[in-house]
Amino acid sequence: MAVAILLVATAVCSSAIAAGERTQRFAVELAVLAIRSHRLLGAGLTPAQRVRLRAKIGSAIGVLPLLARGYFEEQRHANDRQLLAQLRQLQVMYAHGHLAALATDIDHLSQHYPLDTRGLLPLPATPLALNTGRTLYRNLCMACHAYPDPKSPAPAPDLFTMARTLPPLQLVASLLGGVRGTSSTTLVNPLSNQNIADLAAYLKDGMVLKP
Numbered sequence: 553m554a555v556a557i558l559l560v561a562t563a564v565c566s567s568a569i570a571a572g573e574r575t576q577r578f579a580v581e582l583a584v585l586a587i588r589s590h591r592l593l594g595a596g597l598t599p600a601q602r603v604r605l606r607a608k609i610g611s612a613i614g615v616l617p618l619l620a621r622g623y624f625e626e627q628r629h630a631n632d633r634q635l636l637a638q639l640r641q642l643q644v645m646y647a648h649g650h651l652a653a654l655a656t657d658i659d660h661l662s663q664h665y666p667l668d669t670r671g672l673l674p675l676p677a678t679p680l681a682l683n684t685g686r687t688l689y690r691n692l693c694m695a696c697h698a699y700p701d702p703k704s705p706a707p708a709p710d711l712f713t714m715a716r717t718l719p720p721l722q723l724v725a726s727l728l729g730g731v732r733g734t735s736s737t738t739l740v741n742p743l744s745n746q747n748i749a750d751l752a753a754y755l756k757d758g759m760v761l762k763p
């Protein structure tokens with residue numbers, strides 16, 4: 553009886569806490585890959601941007617099996633052969649340049665392993681959240697993102713433009729991915745979900761704030 557109660561209690565608790573770091577990491581990577589692979593299919597990129605974006609997608613696809621392992625360990629289920637086969641299939645499609653099919657498959661995977669948006673969405677709209685977001689932006693992001701290095705082959709993108717053009721879910725996924733660093737690093741995201749949500753809210757709507 554005690555065991556049963558304990559099990560129920562654990563189940564209730566675990567549904568109330570956010571996804572683990574590695575589970576979320578896998579979901580973020582898939583969501584960011586989905587955004588990038590659609591961007592690659594679209595117009596408006598210079599040839600050099602296209603080459604870079606394509607290379608980024610390739611290396612992100614290469615890292616996915618590693619991130620999937622972290623996901624399996626955290627979720628405590630045995631290696632899912634089907635998922636690993638799907639991830640290998642992505643590498644094959646990429647290698648053969650089947651980019652539209654690749655984007656579709658990444659979309660499906662991303663829907664299957666969605667971001668845990670608790671604490672992130674809906675974006676907060678309170679003055680406190682917007683103010684916190686502005687402080688975070690100014691202290692942590694602005695130096696690079698408001699003044700990108702014109703000589704860099706990979707200048708920091710304008711985060712306000714990004715916020716205007718992406719729906720909220722894709723925006724928070726991009727922020728979670730961007731803040732963490734490159735996909736080959738194992739850096740843990742230093743910002744809380746609350747921080748990310750405040751930042752996203754500020755980038756989307758916070759320009760109405762007085763300086």
Ligand code: HEC
Binds near residue numbers: 693708731
């Ligand atoms: C030291 C400079 C620097 C700082 C500080 C910095 N960034 Fe960046 N960030 C960059 C550069 C450079 C890129 C472009 C990297 C690339 O294209 O490979 C980038 C890319 C990004 C991206 C885009 C990732 C993508 O999907 O292409 C996001 C989102 C992002 N940063 C968010 C942030 C946020 C939020 C902060 C503050 C909390 C921040 N960055 C602080 C330099 C910086």
